[in-house]
């Protein structure tokens with residue numbers, strides 16, 4: 001882990017614009033010596049927040065480039081430190097020369113994410129906002145980009161902070177009640193503490209639902225297509241992807257390895273994995289493909305179990321996989337059974353709810369029923385394109401929210417079972433800490449290192 005959780009007083013430099021060629025390229029300096037280095041390079045004094053056109057000169061006086069010098073005095077800058085931008089021409093060689101000149105004057109090369117990390121450590125951004133910067137830069141759909149912008153502007157952090165404050169208020173009340181042991185039970189009942197915990201749980205659930213949607217936009221849903229050979233798995237992949245990415249033949253066992261496709265359904269990113277047909281096989285290559293199929297299923301957000309619906313034993317064929325599935329992956333798997341080949345079975349495209357299982361009749365060949373499947377997948381993931389996501393979120397945030405919810409539930413149980421204020425107070429404290437890891441009021445060097453080192457250099 002290289003990232004530091006404290007500021008080291010160094011002045012850092014890096015190219016802030018994308019690698020490669022562009023009209024303009026920016027070298028950014030941040031730290032106490034940024035102004036001195038910037039003024040030396042620009043050969044003139046820099047007024048705060050003024051764009052100065054100047055020649056950027058090396059230490060030996062030779063002109064490297066001409067461009068704009070821009071000075072943001074601390075603390076009113078992106079990092080909260082003294083920042084100087086040298087906006088030159090966007091060529092990789094010339095920008096490297098400018099960075100090198102900065103380093104010759106006392107700056108050092110910035111690590112990945114170090115500008116954002118400094119902005120975080122100087123309280124310019126909280127952790128969720130800093131993560132939103134990376135998510136904005138890396139977003140692949142319009143929806144994902146706009147929700148990352150909302151997170152960057154603090155929409156998600158505000159919700160989390162409000163929750164954390166409400167948890168603290170309640171904890172303070174409960175702790176005060178503990179200080180009066182003989183009246184504790186009354187205090188807890190009078191304050192309607194149980195009701196307040198329930199209200200908190202509901203609010204947390206709302207934030208969690210929003211965050212799930214936001215995380216989905218970033219991470220995408222993993223959909224694994226599985227089933228017996230020749231059920232039409234690859235045709236289903238092609239129908240979803242809208243192109244012939246999988247080789248479809250009538251020969252059993254055509255897909256021997258896993259095939260991956262990335263698509264989006266109304267802005268919801270989907271990682272589709274097509275797998276080898278599940279059957280007993282003596283062929284070692286096929287066996288390996290089948291082993292990988294099970295491996296992919298174990299980490300799926302949803303499995304589409306494809307069955308040849310035109311075969312008289314369609315139901316048996318799907319049921320036939322279950323003992324094996326339960327044995328290998330456990331019973332709690334998100335599965336949708338696809339009765340494919342509706343064009344041959346003559347059944348109408350429909351969605352049927354069978355207990356916990358959903359069965360969809362469709363034809364990957366003609367496309368009949370594919371819309372039902374797409375709607376079903378959006379529904380499964382709680383994705384609605386009409387509302388869009390209010391903000392972006394990461395898996396890390398979901399885990400923290402889930403942990404916070406578990407502590408609230410545990411606290412609620414303590415209260416119901418024993419009216420025990422102390423245990424509730426302790427659960428509320430843990431709940432608060434879990435929420436704090438989202439915005440970074442609670443963080444470790446390790447977590448910060450992990451987050452910022454995955455940013456690009458110059459960010």
Ligand SMILES: Nc1nc2c(c(=O)[nH]1)N(C=O)[C@@H](CNc1ccc(C(=O)N[C@@H](CCC(=O)O)C(=O)O)cc1)CN2
Nearest residue numbers: 016026028070072075076077078079080085124133459
């Ligand atoms: N040229 C340039 N463009 C850029 C950036 C940059 O660093 N340089 N950004 C880099 O990511 C993004 C914009 N983000 C920024 C965030 C804060 C401040 C800043 O100076 N904040 C001060 C002053 C605020 C004010 O005057 O209202 C502050 O917060 O105190 C600048 C850029 C995108 N565009």
